[in-house]
Amino acid sequence: MTGPSRRRPGWSVLLALTGVVALTACGADASAPSPPPAATSSPQFPPAPTGTERGALTSQNPVAAIDEAITNLGATATRVLYRSTSGVDGAGTEVVGTVFTPAGPAPEGGWPVVTVGHGTTGVTDDCAPSASPTLSGTTGLVAPLLQAGYVVTVSDYQGLGTDGPHPYLEPVTAAYNLIDAVRAARNVVPTASTRWAAVGISQGGQASWAAAEHADDYGDGLEFFGSANLSPAADLSAIMDDGTAAPLSLPQKMFLPYLLEGLSVLHPELDPADYMRGVLADNPEVTLSCVTARLSEKWTVATQLTPADTGPRTAAAAERMNGWLEDTALPRERAEGPMLVVVGERDNLILPQWTSEAVDKACEQGDVIEFESRPGEGHADGRAVPGAVQWIADRFAGVPAPNTCGEGGTP
Numbered sequence: 001m002t003g004p005s006r007r008r009p010g011w012s013v014l015l016a017l018t019g020v021v022a023l024t025a026c027g028a029d030a031s032a033p034s035p036p037p038a039a040t041s042s043p044q045f046p047p048a049p050t051g052t053e054r055g056a057l058t059s060q061n062p063v064a065a066i067d068e069a070i071t072n073l074g075a076t077a078t079r080v081l082y083r084s085t086s087g088v089d090g091a092g093t094e095v096v097g098t099v100f101t102p103a104g105p106a107p108e109g110g111w112p113v114v115t116v117g118h119g120t121t122g123v124t125d126d127c128a129p130s131a132s133p134t135l136s137g138t139t140g141l142v143a144p145l146l147q148a149g150y151v152v153t154v155s156d157y158q159g160l161g162t163d164g165p166h167p168y169l170e171p172v173t174a175a176y177n178l179i180d181a182v183r184a185a186r187n188v189v190p191t192a193s194t195r196w197a198a199v200g201i202s203q204g205g206q207a208s209w210a211a212a213e214h215a216d217d218y219g220d221g222l223e224f225f226g227s228a229n230l231s232p233a234a235d236l237s238a239i240m241d242d243g244t245a246a247p248l249s250l251p252q253k254m255f256l257p258y259l260l261e262g263l264s265v266l267h268p269e270l271d272p273a274d275y276m277r278g279v280l281a282d283n284p285e286v287t288l289s290c291v292t293a294r295l296s297e298k299w300t301v302a303t304q305l306t307p308a309d310t311g312p313r314t315a316a317a318a319e320r321m322n323g324w325l326e327d328t329a330l331p332r333e334r335a336e337g338p339m340l341v342v343v344g345e346r347d348n349l350i351l352p353q354w355t356s357e358a359v360d361k362a363c364e365q366g367d368v369i370e371f372e373s374r375p376g377e378g379h380a381d382g383r384a385v386p387g388a389v390q391w392i393a394d395r396f397a398g399v400p401a402p403n404t405c406g407e408g409g410t411p
Contacts, residue, residue: 046092048085054218055183056083058094067134069143074103079130082184085218086158087172088265093164096130096156097181099188102146110193111151112225112396113185115178115211116141117204118154119380122290123168123261128161129154136292140382141201144389151192153185157207168262169233171328174207175214182222197392198227202350202380205232206330215336225395228340228388231380233350234358235329240275240312240321250302251349251379253280253310257287263324270324274317278309331362338368338401340391342384344377363405370402 049056063077070077078099086093102111118138121127129135135142138154145152155177159166167173178198186192196219200208208227215224236259239252248256256276264270272281279301280287286297312318341359343352352373359371370391377383395401 048090048092049083049180053083054085055180055187057184057187058082060188063098065133067139069134069139070100070146073143073146075146076101078188080184080188081162082180082187084158084180085173085176086167087170087174087176088167093158094162095158095177095180096128096161097184098130098135098154099181099185100142100146100152100154101189102149102151106191107149110191110195111149111189113182113192113196114145114150114152114392115181115185115196115198115208116145116152116154117174117178117198117200117207117211118157119202119204120168120255120258120291121160122293123160123166123258123288124290125159125161126293127290128156130156130161136290141199141385144385145199145392148389148393150392151185151189153181155181165265166262167265168258169203169206169236169328170262170266171206171210171330171332172214174203175210176218178207178211179214179219179222182219193223194221195223195225195396197225197395199230199388199392200227200232201230203233205229206234208232209234209330209335209339209341210332212335212337212339213331213333219336224337226338226340226392226401227335228342228391230342230384230388231344231347231350232330232341232355232358234331234341235325235354236350237322237325237329238351238354239325240318247307248310249348250305253305254287254298254302255349256280256310257284261288266328267324274313275321276310278306279304280309330358331365331367334365335362335367338370338395338403340370340372340388342372342374342388344379344381344384345373345375346377347379349379359405367405368401368403369405371404 058081060078060080063079066077080097080099081094082097084093084095118129121129121136129138135154142152157166157177158173182196198208198211209229209232212227260272260275283301286294286301312321343355345352359369362369
């Protein structure tokens, strides 16, 4: 692994595109052989699952190639293909996930389940975390949750490793995928309880927040205890705003192709040329590759960017983008349990003020939120993980959830 002192200037901002990479510093398993993914889903669009069909397993296989963070704990890993629901069109889908079971006997009442939302890995099938021995770095979050005594389940999300596009940052799909991953885990581990919580980072922080909002209407039959959302992509509507917003940071520019690709699933009429041009638009095979792939080529693209390469072409394009992002912004409705929201004050990908404003809106609608703004930390900083694991442990232990909503708003 290359240490920070040997990276080229600016290299770390490319890695900051994903909370997963931020946790592992360099995506060290990029050259490791990938285990075969689970069987792909049917190209048809079956009806949405209902009742016990949600989270039902289409296939399950033990995972042999998994990193030492898991095997050293004596835990087991199972790759599954499970049924879920698309938030885009309401159709039934099949999603790949990985279920981790702690060593030893289950506690009285069964293992609580924690569903994990992974950070951005990319938007194409080869970016599916389950194809990586470290789940593209996510096992760095899975391990402390296993140590705390939980069954842990990690969804790849719809369209990563299965047929159809990945609706990147579409929150309802992500919520359904995380909730059905809990059901899938309980199908794998009969001693898992109905008690569950969620934790997510970056893209996954949006997913875990959205799961909290749908824990009642979609999570029937399960008992929700809360979600911890780290650097969540809750509301990106100000990224281009009305065309007068501040110029995009370098991480935001390199993130833009992923964002447009995800929005095009919801809005096929989107013209990427309205928002990016030049070298960023001319190299999709590089800019849309997995976050940890083709880094030297991404660096070359980044060094050639000009101010004219990003930003809305017209005021009308800016208005359209703003409206599309507002439609997917959180909060959308009241959360069904307490939440932890953590931001790094030096985050230059998802600006802290965007998240604090989203938290203020959630507080106004009656959510119970502990908001933590951490000085000196950037996007998806791994130093926030231990506190999130402890926050979840407190919820399962019945400790009353802290609520900073009544303290005059977020900083």
